[in-house]
Amino acid sequence: MENLTFDLAQTSLRELNQFLHNDAKKGEVDKVTVLNPDGAHNIAVGLDCPVTVEVHGHAGYYAGGMNKTARVVIHGSAGTGVGENMMSGVVHVKGFASNGAGASAHGGLLVIDGDAGLRCGISLKGGDIVVGGSVGSFSAFMAQAGRMVICGDAGDALGDSLYEAVLYVRGNIKSMGADTQIEPMSDADYAAVADLLRQAGIEHNPKEFKRVASKRELYYWNADANQEY
Amino acid sequence: MEAKPIKHLSKEESAGYDRKTLDYIRNAAAHGLYEIRGMGAKRKLPNFDDLVFLGASLSRYALEGYREKCSTKTILGTRFAKKPIELETPITIAGMSFGALSANVKEALGRAATEVGTSTTTGDGGMTPEERLSSKTLVYQCLPSRYGFNPDDVRRADAIEVVIGQGAKPGGGGMLLGQKVSARVAGMRTLPAGVDQRSACRHPDWTGPDDLAIKIQELREMTDWEKPIYVKVGATRTFNDVKLAVHAGADVIVVDGMQGGTAATQTCFIEHIGIPTLAALRQAVDALEDLDMKGKVQLIISGGVRTGPDVAKALAMGADAVAIGQGVMIAMGCNGETYCQGGQHHSAIADYAALGTAPGFCHHCHTGKCPVGITTQDEILEQRLEPMVGAKHLKNYLKTLNMELTTIARACGKQNVHHLEREDLVALTVEAAAMARLPLAGTSWVPGFSGY
Numbered sequence: 001m002e003n004l005t006f007d008l009a010q011t012s013l014r015e016l017n018q019f020l021h022n023d024a025k026k027g028e029v030d031k032v033t034v035l036n037p038d039g040a041h042n043i044a045v046g047l048d049c050p051v052t053v054e055v056h057g058h059a060g061y062y063a064g065g066m067n068k069t070a071r072v073v074i075h076g077s078a079g080t081g082v083g084e085n086m087m088s089g090v091v092h093v094k095g096f097a098s099n100g101a102g103a104s105a106h107g108g109l110l111v112i113d114g115d116a117g118l119r120c121g122i123s124l125k126g127g128d129i130v131v132g133g134s135v136g137s138f139s140a141f142m143a144q145a146g147r148m149v150i151c152g153d154a155g156d157a158l159g160d161s162l163y164e165a166v167l168y169v170r171g172n173i174k175s176m177g178a179d180t181q182i183e184p185m186s187d188a189d190y191a192a193v194a195d196l197l198r199q200a201g202i203e204h205n206p207k208e209f210k211r212v213a214s215k216r217e218l219y220y221w222n223a224d225a226n227q228e229y
Numbered sequence: 230m231e232a233k234p235i236k237h238l239s240k241e242e243s244a245g246y247d248r249k250t251l252d253y254i255r256n257a258a259a260h261g262l263y264e265i266r267g268m269g270a271k272r273k274l275p276n277f278d279d280l281v282f283l284g285a286s287l288s289r290y291a292l293e294g295y296r297e298k299c300s301t302k303t304i305l306g307t308r309f310a311k312k313p314i315e316l317e318t319p320i321t322i323a324g325m326s327f328g329a330l331s332a333n334v335k336e337a338l339g340r341a342a343t344e345v346g347t348s349t350t351t352g353d354g355g356m357t358p359e360e361r362l363s364s365k366t367l368v369y370q371c372l373p374s375r376y377g378f379n380p381d382d383v384r385r386a387d388a389i390e391v392v393i394g395q396g397a398k399p400g401g402g403g404m405l406l407g408q409k410v411s412a413r414v415a416g417m418r419t420l421p422a423g424v425d426q427r428s429a430c431r432h433p434d435w436t437g438p439d440d441l442a443i444k445i446q447e448l449r450e451m452t453d454w455e456k457p458i459y460v461k462v463g464a465t466r467t468f469n470d471v472k473l474a475v476h477a478g479a480d481v482i483v484v485d486g487m488q489g490g491t492a493a494t495q496t497c498f499i500e501h502i503g504i505p506t507l508a509a510l511r512q513a514v515d516a517l518e519d520l521d522m523k524g525k526v527q528l529i530i531s532g533g534v535r536t537g538p539d540v541a542k543a544l545a546m547g548a549d550a551v552a553i554g555q556g557v558m559i560a561m562g563c564n565g566e567t568y569c570q571g572g573q574h575h576s577a578i579a580d581y582a583a584l585g586t587a588p589g590f591c592h593h594c595h596t597g598k599c600p601v602g603i604t605t606q607d608e609i610l611e612q613r614l615e616p617m618v619g620a621k622h623l624k625n626y627l628k629t630l631n632m633e634l635t636t637i638a639r640a641c642g643k644q645n646v647h648h649l650e651r652e653d654l655v656a657l658t659v660e661a662a663a664m665a666r667l668p669l670a671g672t673s674w675v676p677g678f679s680g681y
């Protein structure tokens with residue numbers, strides 16, 4: 001199978017994405033290498049086939065956004081909204097990720113080897129996120145389903161207004177968001193953390209993680225909840 | 230001698246503390262929560278009724294009402310999209326969610342819209358197969374909540390509408406109370422069934438107009454630049470918002486005025502945040518003209534567009550199309566005394582009474598117990614709106630509006646409804662004249678702009 005190279009210093013982003021949406025889908029190419037991304041936005045968005053895209057350099061906003069089945073690897077850092085609304089497949093950032101990483105992801109796996117900025121995993125809807133470093137404030141805000149493994153620390157208001165997503169944190173949590181609590185880890189939780197770390201290729205002892213989940217006290221209107229909504 | 234007792238002829242209700250205000254205070258005291266309701270602003274606002282057309286006479290000549298052609302064709306999304314939306318009429322169906330509405334209603338909307346050649350729009354909570362199948366032209370909303378947002382549906386849609394806000398609640402997120410979060414609705418939104426859903430008011434992956442430009446580019450790249458991208462804003466600082474949306478790269482801008490409806494929102498939002506449609510429309514058109522973008526970026530106005538004359542006035546003021554939500558629901562039986570099921574009319578009055586209301590006064594969409602089966606997820610109630618019956622009434626309504634629109638256009642001497650112009654309109658009240666920046670009828674006075 002072929003490995004095709006797109007040099008974004010020579011070729012437009014439009015050509016790259018058009019190729020990934022059409023030709024790559026025909027199955028003739030299983031790996032696409034992207035050179036000189038130079039922080040371009042919207043690299044490899046909306047993929048819908050099991051192709052591998054290796055980006056050598058830094059990506060701008062929404063790299064690998066809305067991904068289905070593809071594997072997008074960024075050998076550099078990624079801008080806002082990396083892997084946003086992904087449905088399946090893998091997006092792997094070898095460097096750092098900016099704000100809103102994995103926002104609203106419905107499925108698939110997002111791996112960030114370094115730190116992630118604000119609102120990592122905001123509005124998460126079933127995807128899995130593994131962050132090798134720390135996450136910024138308001139991460140997992142209103143996260144509805146899916147799992148986040150945070151190997152470093154978490155900023156302020158972690159998991160604010162969380163629904164059914166579950167967060168595993170190894171380091172310190174600066175502050176908990178409304179309606180979240182730390183819960184005991186079960187065997188299933190240890191197994192889940194071990195599995196996600198293995199998939200992400202990051203080594204830690206699952207025993208070092210704590211579980212954060214929703215208290216489920218804000219699911220219904222309640223006048224006595226002192227407007228914590 | 231004792232004074233003769235006086236028999237008072239009148240009782241004086243306080244203007245400030247009238248019965249409505251007493252109800253409000255008592256309700257707050259009893260519940261400790263703000264009131265939530267459906268539909269749009271109920272207060273009296275300057276609106277399209279405060280404008281009239283000048284029509285043709287000696288200085289302009291009219292077209293023959295029944296014989297001469299008057300085109301209503303409307304094309305949206307000509308700026309960047311490879312496949313603009315082509316409609317037979319400038320009257321479109323506003324975004325309303327499955328969840329707020331039943332699946333039957335979504336199907337009826339699609340059927341009627343397809344028959345008259347217009348578009349329907351999804352809402353918070355994603356696209357249902359029913360509406361995709363029944364709608365020839367379907368606009369897919371990308372909302373802050375991203376409930377059910379799916380790249381396959383992006384690819385299946387005919388246009389994408391990035392929703393920044395809604396006229397009923399600019400600055401607020403969606404809301405769906407637990408009674409309407411049925412198993413199917415919850416599944417589509419990835420929520421536990423029965424929760425009182427309150428959505429985010431900001432998009433999760435962008436903030437501000439510069440980010441929006443990149444988000445729009447993502448949607449374009451994602452769809453290979455084929456589909457028009459709409460941006461919808463609730464009417465507030467409309468002049469600036471429309472300019473920013475143009476700069477961000479929108480093909481079409483939807484401005485929703487404060488009369489726009491909702492399935493569930495805090496009353497304080499509905500009545501107190503946002504500006505009237507009339508004022509917003511003028512600001513939006515000014516912004517497009519300022520940027521020399523009139524006709525390049527299309528404008529859809531919504532919020533209290535009810536009648537053919539409303540549509541004609543909106544077009545004359547500079548809109549390219551209108552979107553209708555509440556009118557569409559009323560056409561299908563909302564606030565009616567009866568519903569039609571199994572070929573028979575049945576009274577719904579007792580069901581309105583159970584909600585503490587009556588036909589003509591209902592705004593109880595948030596309860597999920599719609600007496601005529603429109604805004605409900607209840608298995609029994611939803612059967613009260615049969616898709617074929619709803620579609621027929623809606624088709625009649627849309628056709629009537631279209632006939633009125635062409636009648637007015639011909640009377641103004643126009644062969645194309647899009648040729649209606651501001652010069653064809655005057656205002657009946659000083660307020661409307663000031664907001665729409667049109668002369669008061671019979672004068673050349675535009676308050677705030679021309680000689681006084």
Ligand code: SF4
Pocket residue numbers: 267268558562563564565591592593594595598599600601602603604
């Ligand atoms: S009749 Fe139904 S749709 Fe109309 S206001 Fe009442 S609850 Fe809402």
